[in-house]
Amino acid sequence: MTDTLDRAALQTALAAVHHAGMPGLFAEVRDKGEVWRGAAGFADVATGRPVTADMRHRVGSITKTFTAAAVLQLVDAGEIELDTPIGRYLPRLVPGERGAAITVRMLINHTSGLAEYLPHAYPSLAAFPALADTTPESLDAHRFTRFHPTELIEMGVSAPASGKPGGTPGIYSNTNYLLLCQLLESVTGTSAEKYVxxxxxxxIGLRDTELPAGPHVDGPHALHYEAWFGMIDPPRDYSVYDMSWVGPAASLISTVADLNRFYGLLLAGEVVSRSSLAQMQRTVPVISFEGKTLDYGLGLHRTEVPGHGTYWGHDGSVWGGGAVSMTRADGTRQMSVAVNLQRWNKLDSAGKPQPHPIDGALQALTRLVWCG
Known part of the structure; x- marks a missing residue:
């Protein structure tokens, strides 16, 4: 078999991201029968401990694809209907007219109009996403705070709406996915964490993936460095953190190998039915936290790469950690990358993140994987 992956070029591109300022990163790329794994930089900058490609890592909102898949499994079983109002399932959490207008589908694709609860749970982020007016003190204050999901949902539901139910573009909101977790619990009689x-x-045999019960990342892992747009200098480690502030909306711990396995099987129709997969791939425009327009389905992003096909997947970030996982629609090429620094861009006088060498280096790595 001819090796279709330029391993030397991939390692060079990975190292370029580290040299641009990323403490450490690691990746797995699959092309048909070929697999490449690589790593560059440090898991701990103080000790010089290197990152390795098999490390476990917090992957943020990639969790949402897992949660969406669990909901779609119940759609396949006839226990949930996508276009049924959420108020029929959770009348106490989303009461009245909003509960009658917001459907399950609108929660999964972020067109519910429900606001993000994060600025209310983290008071010093109250101006979020007006980044210039925020401060990072709440990150330390809430390192071991245990939030109850219904408490967070109430913050989002009671906040001013971000839009009308079903309106586009949708507005990305963790409130939607915490409601989906409560829906899973209501229908199955078990917690969303246990069901997922x-x-x-x-x-599907993901041996290194879990929704953690405590604040620690078990097993070999990198520290997670948060810069908060230069306001935390030097960046501080937040790998130990109680993830109840996002729960099964963004708390997943995984490996790059497990992420590729998951998305490969999902797109092959082995996690949900083909009809449910088709629903997951019906997209609408959704505005991300960073103000970017995403082509968003039911827990999946779509990216068109001219001349190289359509890619599906998700990205995610938590305090100090992040990842992206994308799979070509035909399943022939996959990429999962994990990084251990977040919000590395400093802000200008208007509060807008400024370009950083890491941005270009990550884009170059992605282009190499997608386009060769």
């Missing part, structure tokens, strides 16, 4: 673990993670 049993029916998605364990079912």
């Amino acid at each position: 673990t049993r029916n998605v993670i364990e079912r």
Whole structure:
């Protein structure tokens, strides 16, 4: 078999991201039967401990694809209907006219109009996403705070709406996915964490993936350095953190190999039915936290690469950690990358993030994977 992956070029591109300022990163790329794994930089900048490609890592909102898949499994089983109002399932959490207008589908694709709860849970982020007016003190204050999901949902539901139910573009909101977790619990009689673990993670053999019960990342892992747009200098480690502030909306711990396995099986129709996969791939425009317009389905992003096909997947970030996982529609090429620094861009006088060498280096790595 001819090796279709330029391993030397991939390692060089990975190292370029580290040299641009990323403490450490690691990746797995698959092309048909070929697999390449690489790493560059440090898991701990103080000790010089290197990152390795098999490390476990917090992957942020990639979790949402797992949660969406769990909901779609129940759609396949006839226990949930995508276009049924959420008020019929969770009348106490989303009461009245909004509960009657917002459907399950609108929660999964972020067109519910429900606001993000994060600025209310983290008071010093109250201006979020007006970044210039925020401060990072709440990150330390809430390192071990245990939030209850219904408490966070109430913050989002009671906040001014971000839009009308079903309106586009949608506005990305963790409130939507915490509601989906409560929906899973209501329908199955077990917690969302247990349901997703049993029916998605364990079912497809993801041995290094979990929704953590505590604040620690078990097993070999990198420290997670948060810069908060230069306001934390030097960046501080937040790998130990109680993830109840996002729960099964963004708390997943995984490896780049497990992420590629998950998205490969999902797009092959082995996690949800083909009809549910088709629903996941019906997209609408959604505005991200950073103000970018995403082509968003039911827990999946779509990216068109001219001349090289359509890619599906998700990205995610938490305090200090992040990842992206994308799979070509035909399943022939995959990329998962994990990084251990977040919000590295400093802000200008208007509060807008400024370009950083890391941005260009990551784009070059992605282009190499997608386009060769």
